[in-house]
Amino acid sequence: MNVTFPHMGTLHIVLKAMLTTLGVRAVPPPPISKTTIEIGARFSPETACLPFKTTLGNFIQALEAGADTILTCGGAGPCRLGYYATVQRDILRDLGYKFAMIVIEPDLASVWQSIRRLAPGGIRPLWPAFRLAGAKLRALDAIERAACRARPRAAASGDVDAERLRALAAVDEAATPAAAAEAVASSLRRLEGLPAGSGPPPLKVGLVGEIYVMLESGVNGDLVRTLGRMGAEVHPTMLLGDYVDTHILRDKAALRRSEAVAAAAAPFIGHYVGGHGMKSVGHTAAMGRTGFDGIIHVFPFTCMPEVIAKNILPVVSVQEGIPVLSLAFDEQTGEAGTVTRLEAFVDLLRYRRKRQETAAAAQKQLN
C-alpha cells in the first residue's frame, strides 16, 4: 500500500511519521508548484475553491508517482471541505486512475475504520505512531514560531529560512520523539545565535483566516516569509497543533482559548458560520486590544465562511482601531501582486506606529 495525502504546510512530515510507523509506505505528493495548481485547476469545476484544486493536483501528481491509496478528510459541513473527497474521487476515477480512497469522517467509528485499513499489520504500532507523529507536530510548530520571531530581527532573514529548512529536515529524519525534540532544541539555539540586524523594532502582525491558505506557502505567495523579510513579526493564529488540540484532542486549555476567541467575536458575529470565519473575527478583535500593529486576513477566493468574515472585519477594524488587510487567493494570484500589497500595508503600519510614538512623546512633554 503506497499512501498519499494532501499537502498543507509541513503536515506531510507528521503524516509520514505516522504512516511509516504503522507499517505502510508514505508517498507525499511533490511540493506544491505552479504545475500542481495548473493540473488541479484543469480538472476541477471552475468555481471550486483553491484548496480543492490544489489538493486535486496533489493527488494526480502523487498517483503518477506511484501512490495507490489516498488518505484525506471528510466533514459534515457547512464548509465545502466536507464534500471535497466525494467529488475528487469521481473526478480521479473518470480520469482513469485506479486507487483506494480512505476518507476520515469526523466520527469515532469512521476514524477507527480508517485506522484499521491503514494498519494492515495490526494496531500494535498505533500508540508509538501517534506518539512520534505528535512529537513531530509540536516540533514543527515550535520551529515555525521561532522562525517567525527571528526573521525580522536577524541581519539576514535568509539565514533564518535556511535554518528553518535544516530543522524541518532534521525533524523529518528523527526516528524517536526524543530525537525530534532534540532537533528543535538545537535549531532554536542556532536561531538565537544568529547576528541581529540594525533595523527598527519589528512590527507585530497577526495572521488570521482559513487554515489551508495560512499554512501552505505554495499557495499563499510565501506570505509569512515575505512579511518577515519586511520586518514584521508574524503571529499565525493557527498552526497544526492549534487545530489538533482544539478539534481532535479537545484539550482543555485550547478549548478555553477558543471560547475566549468566540467571546471576542460575539459582538460582531452571532453564530458559527463554518470553517474559521468566526475565529478570524474573534482573533482580530482580540489582537486589536493586545498591542498588535495590524492584521492580515487570508482565505481562498469564494471561501464562504471567510467571505462573511471579510464583510464584517471593516467594522471590527474601526471599532478596535486596528488595520486589517484581507487577501483572497485563487489560482491566478501571482506572488508579485501579493508582495506589492503587503509592502503597502507594512508601510502603513510603520507610518501609524511612528505617528503613535510622536503623539506619545508630545503627550509626555505636555505633562
Place this chain on the structure above:
Amino acid sequence: MPPTVGIPRGLLYYYYGDVWSGFIRRLGAEPAVSPETTRPVIEAGGSVDEVCLPVKAFFGHALSLADKVDLLFLPRVVSVAAGHYSCPKIIGLPDIVRAALPGGPPLIAPTVDLRQGRRSLCRAIISAGQALGRSPLYSLYAWQRAWQEYRKPAAAAGKPAGLSRIVLVGHPYILNDRHICMDIGGKLAAMGMEVVTPDKADPRAAAQAAAALPKNIFWNYCRQLAGAALTFLAASPPPDGMIFLTSFACGPDSLVGEQLRRFAGRRGVPFLLVALDEHTAEAGLVTRLEAFTDMIRRRRP
C-alpha cells in the same frame, strides 16, 4: 399605528416568505416585503464584497427597506433538519447585514437550528414575538396558524406534452427572481421547450434519491435540488436536457453542480451549466440557450 416589519425579497423569502408575512401580521405588525428585484437593487447590494449574486440582491433589498420600516425580519436559519446546514452565507446573513448597514433598523434575527430539535424553532418564534411585545403562547399560536394557512401543497408534475423536456435546476431564489435569472424559464418556453423545475418533483422520491447518494449533501437546500434532479434523471424516458442555473461564487453549487453534471452524463442527458453574476449579458445567455436547445432538437429521433 402598528410597527412595520420589513422582509427583504430574497433568499429564504422564496421558501417561507408567505408564512413569515402571515406570522408578522398575526402578531399585530405590518409586514412590508420589498418589491421585485431591479438593476438598482442589485447595484446597491454591490457594496457587499465577493458574495454570490443572490446575497448581493438580498442586501440590496434590505437596504431599500432600511429607511421605510421600524424593524427588519431576518431570521438566522442555521439548519432545518438534523445533520443538515444552510449555506454559510445564509447562516451569517444577519451579521453581514448588521455590519454593512450601520444605523439601520433593529433586526429581528432569531436563530433557527433544528439540529437541536424543534425546541429551537419554538424559541425562535417566541423571541420574534417578544420583539413585537407578544407573549410566548400568543406567538406560538400565531406561527401555527400562519404555517397552516400558507404552506402550499407541492404542485403535481405536468404531463409531458410531446415537447422537448428540459429540467431547469436552481435555487428558488434564483429561478423565481425574474431579474436574477433573466427569465430563463420564459426564454426556454419561447424556444419551444417544456420546462420542469425542482419544485415539481415528488418530495418523497427526491428525498429518497438524495439519501441514496454515497455522501450526504449536508447543505439542506442543495440536497433538495440534487434529489429532485436525480428523480427527473431516473424517469423513463429521461429528460432531453438539464440546465443548472447557479451563481458565480456559490460555494455549495460549485461541487453539487459537478456531481449533477456527472449523473446527467451517465444517463446520457445533455447538461448545461449557467453561472450568473451582475455582469452576465442577456444576449450571451440567449445565444447559449439557443445553441443548447438546437442541439437537443437535433438529438431527437
